[in-house]
Every structure is written in C-alpha cells, then in structure tokens.
Amino acid sequence: MRLHDDFPVSPIANIWLDTGTGSFTEPKIYAVQTGTKTVLRCIAMTTDPGDLVFDPTCGSGTTAFCAEKLGRRWITCDTSRVAINVARQRLLSATFEHYKTRNGKVSGNFIYKTVNRVTLKSLAYDLEPEKVELVDQPEVERDAIRVCGPFEVMSLGRYSVEDWKGYVVREAAATYGEPAKLENYIETICRLYRKNAAIQGASGLVHAVAETEQEKIAISVGPLSGRVTARQINDAVQDALASGILEVHVLGWAFEANVGEVKSALEKRGKIKVQLIMIRPDTLAEGLKATQPEMLFSPLALPDIEIETEKNGKDKLVRVTLKGVALFDRKRRTTECKRADSGYVSAWYLDEDYDGDCFVDCQMFFDFKKAPNIKAALKAEVDPEEFTLTLTSEPFPVRGYKRIAVKVVDVYGNESTVVRELP
Numbered sequence: 311m312r313l314h315d316d317f318p319v320s321p322i323a324n325i326w327l328d329t330g331t332g333s334f335t336e337p338k339i340y341a342v343q344t345g346t347k348t349v350l351r352c353i354a355m356t357t358d359p360g361d362l363v364f365d366p367t368c369g370s371g372t373t374a375f376c377a378e379k380l381g382r383r384w385i386t387c388d389t390s391r392v393a394i395n396v397a398r399q400r401l402l403s404a405t406f407e408h409y410k411t412r413n414g415k416v417s418g419n420f421i422y423k424t425v426n427r428v429t430l431k432s433l434a435y436d437l438e439p440e441k442v443e444l445v446d447q448p449e450v451e452r453d454a455i456r457v458c459g460p461f462e463v464m465s466l467g468r469y470s471v472e473d474w475k476g477y478v479v480r481e482a483a484a485t486y487g488e489p490a491k492l493e494n495y496i497e498t499i500c501r502l503y504r505k506n507a508a509i510q511g512a513s514g515l516v517h518a519v520a521e522t523e524q525e526k527i528a529i530s531v532g533p534l535s536g537r538v539t540a541r542q543i544n545d546a547v548q549d550a551l552a553s554g555i556l557e558v559h560v561l562g563w564a565f566e567a568n569v570g571e572v573k574s575a576l577e578k579r580g581k582i583k584v585q586l587i588m589i590r591p592d593t594l595a596e597g598l599k600a601t602q603p604e605m606l607f608s609p610l611a612l613p614d615i616e617i618e619t620e621k622n623g624k625d626k627l628v629r630v631t632l633k634g635v636a637l638f639d640r641k642r643r644t645t646e647c648k649r650a651d652s653g654y655v656s657a658w659y660l661d662e663d664y665d666g667d668c669f670v671d672c673q674m675f676f677d678f679k680k681a682p683n684i685k686a687a688l689k690a691e692v693d694p695e696e697f698t699l700t701l702t703s704e705p706f707p708v709r710g711y712k713r714i715a716v717k718v719v720d721v722y723g724n725e726s727t728v729v730r731e732l733p
Contacts, residue, residue: 316428319444322351340370340396349376354446357382360417371397378458379406380448381416389591394463395719399657399676401458408454420448465564496531499561499589503529503607515546516553528555532562538586540572547576547584557583561607563591567669567715567727570612586610588724611635613658613718613728614647620705627705628714628732632658632675635718635726650701653677657719658699662706664715664729675700708732 328347329335335345349372353363359381365373368388374397377384388394410421426439496517500507504520507529518529530546532538543560550558565586573584586609593606616631632650648654660673677699717727 313428317442318425319442326351338370339400340393343370344372346372346376349373350380351446353377353380353382359411359419360415368393368397371400375400375404378404381409381420391591391724395656395725398463401461402674403676403678404458406456406458408451408456409448410451423447423449495534499531499593500529502593503559503561503587514549515542516549516555516558519553519555525557526555528553528558530558530560532560532565532589534563537564537566538562538569539566540568543569543572543584543586544576547582551582556581557585559585559587561587561589563589565610565726567664567717568666568729569610570726570728571730573612586612608724611648611718611720611724611726613716613726615716615728615730617714617730617732619733622705626708628662628708629705630660630703630714630716632701632716632718635720651699654720655699655718656721659717659719660703661715661717663709663711664713665711666713666729669715669717669727672706673703675703 326348329345329351335347353373353376357363357380361382363373363377363382363384365384365386368374368386370393371386374384374386378401386397388397412418412421422443422445424441424443427442428439431437432439497509500509500518504518504527506522507518507520509518510516515530516528517531520527520529528546528550530542532542538560543558546560547558550556565588569586573586576582576584587607588610590606590608612635614633614636616633618629618631620627620629632655634647634649634652635654636647650658655677657674657676659669659671659675661670662672663670676697678697712732713729714732715727715729717725719725
C-alpha cells in the first residue's frame with residue numbers, strides 16, 4: 311500500500327489539462343497570446359537558471375516574460391512593430407517574485423521547495439526519506455521584489471540579395487503560370503505612393519515627380535535595408551529646388567533620430583515643404599492584397615517637446631515636457647498636433663545624454679489603458695494616477711554630450727524620435 315504522504319507529488323504527463331482557456335489563463339492583450347502557465351512549464355522543463363531562451367515569434371512577449379520570471383536570459387524577435395511595443399511595455403511594467411539562490415548568482419541555480427519521498431528501501435533499511443526538488447517551485451524571498459532587467463530593442467530593415475541590388479521579387483501569376491521576376495524597388499514604391507508618379511532617370515535623390523493641377527511633389531525613397539539619413543533629405547531638397555519643386559516627400563522604412571530637426575531647419579530657410587512618410591513594414595510582402603496608399607504609408611509623427619532649466623545650487627537641472635505629436639494631414643495639407651494627453655501617445659522615452667547613435671532609455675512613461683493589478687505583489691496601495699501618462703520628466707543634470715533624445719510610440723506602434731541640443 312502506498313500513502314499520499316509517501317510522495318505528495320507526481321510527474322506531469324504529456325496531457326496538460328490545467329493549461330486551457332478560460333479560468334486557467336490570464337486575459338489576452340494580443341491576438342495570438344499563449345498562456346503563461348504553458349510557457350513557464352516548458353522553460354522550467356528544458357532549461358536551467360541563466361540559460362538562454364530564444365523565441366523567433368515574439369507576439370505579446372510571453373516567452374520573454376516567462377524567461378525573465380524564471381531567471382533565464384532571452385532573445386525574441388518579430389516583424390510587427392505593434393508586437394514589439396506590446397512586449398516592451400509588458401516587460402517594463404511587470405513585477406516578479408525574488409527567488410533565493412544557492413550562491414548569490416542566478417547561474418548558481420535557485421533553492422527549490424523540496425518534498426520527502428518514502429520508498430520501500432528507505433523503510434526496510436530505516437533510511438532518511440529522499441529529498442526531491444520541485445524545479446517549478448523556487449523558494450521566494452518575501453522581503454524583495456524584482457523588476458525586469460535591462461534589455462536592448464534593435465530594429466533591422468529588409469535583408470536579402472535582391473534588396474542590396476535595389477530590386478524586389480514580384481509574386482508569380484497563378485493564372486498564367488508566369489514566373490516570379492525582379493522589379494525595380496524604387497519604381498514600385500513610387501507607383502504605390504502615387505499612381506501618376508513620373509519616374510526620374512537621373513542619378514539624383516528625386517526618384518519620381520507626381521504632378522496634378524493642385525500640386526507638384528518630388529518623391530525620394532529611402533534604402534530597403536537601412537534608415538533615411540539627414541543627408542538624403544538635404545540632398546533630395548536641393549535636387550527638388552534645382553527643378554523648381556517646392557514640396558518633397560521622403561519615404562522610408564526607418565529614419566535617423568535627428569530628421570525632425572533637419573526638416574525644421576530646411577523649411578525655415580525658404581518656401582520648401584518637407585514631408586517624412588513611413589512605409590508600412592509589410593508593403594512589399596508576397597501575397598499582400600492591393601490596398602489604398604493611405605493604408606501603406608503614414609506621416610512620420612514628430613514629437614513636440616519643451617525644455618526647461620532650473621538651478622539646484624551650483625548645478626543646472628533640466629526638465630522635458632512632451633506637448634504632443636505633429637502629424638501631417640495629407641487631405642487638408644496641414645500639420646495637425648495631437649496633444650500628448652489625447653490618448654494618441656502610448657509611451658514615450660527620454661535619453662538624458664544622447665550620443666547620436668545609441669538611444670538609452672533613462673526615463674520611461676506609459677499610458678496604461680487598464681491599471682495593472684500589482685497590489686498583491688507590492689503589498690501596498692498604488693495611486694491610480696501613477697498609471698496615467700506623465701507628461702513632464704524628472705529633473706536631470708546636463709551631461710557630456712549636452713544633447714537629449716525623446717522617442718514617442720503611438721497607439722499604432724509607430725515610433726518617432728526628436729533630438730535637441732541642451733542650452
């Protein structure tokens with residue numbers, strides 16, 4: 311006869327009845343979100359603390375979230391900007407239990423809850439029961455709480471041999487059996503943006519001209535694998551002015567952080583108007599159904615910020631206030647400012663000492679549409695206002711580069727950055 315107290319646990323079989331939908335999982339924040347219990351169990355079964363976990367389809371960031379919770383390192387990626395920003399906000403706003411370690415390091419493994427295993431051998435020879443560790447139940451340090459460790463968010467443009475040659479592969483025609491063929495990338499983008507675009511054969515940076523009775527626009531297209539640089543914008547404007555065109559639209563998959571300042575500086579010099587247009591990431595994806603240009607291209611939203619300085623003894627401190635986001639309305643041909651508190655801004659980040667290359671999040675502010683339930687974790691009441699978007703940063707000193715960068719993420723997952731020199 312075997313008693314339950316002899317060994318109060320049992321191995322998990324290959325059918326998991328406690329990981330389904332409904333009361334077994336948390337509410338979804340993303341369409342294809344996997345329940346954390348399933349992912350936590352898989353990670354605990356196959357890795358040790360400090361191991362590296364990779365998820366090539368990030369989604370809402372469940373794998374990264376679970377790996378962080380269990381003390382594993384992680385890498386995740388996704389083609390969707392929305393997914394990346396959902397995962398980033400989920401990680402940065404999460405709190406985790408603090409587990410006890412064997413030697414003060416995560417790589418040294420956790421101290422797990424143990425249970426006694428009484429066997430016939432231990433009874434026959436009057437031995438101490440075997441101690442069995444439950445690797446899914448680390449011992450919790452009740453006096454401490456964890457937040458997510460530092461991580462990097464990196465973006466990469468399209469990458470293939472054809473991309474570097476300036477061509478894209480057109481999908482093969484299913485009806486006539488016509489094979490797939492290469493098409494000129496710049497011409498394809500220009501025609502998608504304006505059907506009446508006249509492709510320019512010159513080697514300049516005005517790749518096409520779209521002309522109607524109401525407008526004449528020079529179109530410049532950024533590289534397939536890379537960011538639109540300030541130099542490209544400046545050269546495209548000069549080429550347009552040489553042809554007598556006073557409006558330039560620069561299309562890109564990604565833009566350098568200082569393009570907002572370059573745009574403002576160029577427009578201050580004269581009558582030229584510059585519009586920076588984001589290309590939707592899947593615009594050239596195979597099988598994408600034909601759609602309106604408004605769905606494939608969106609104006610780059612530029613943050614509108616205000617910088618204030620104050621004295622603290624001999625030190626000078628700086629505060630940054632996010633006033634809103636400037637959007638260009640293509641139909642009315644006017645610039646509209648979305649206020650920062652209008653609900654359009656999902657999050658914004660501040661680099662207090664921007665080096666011109668790597669953006670470092672020194673201060674982060676989020677607009678929680680739904681206040682997270684962290685009362686149980688913190689054992690304290692949290693003011694509901696803490697979950698609303700803060701528009702003014704904490705004061706900080708002027709450092710070596712004397713330059714700041716502010717990055718804004720809107721409700722659609724689009725990112726835009728503005729760089730300012732500090733006084």
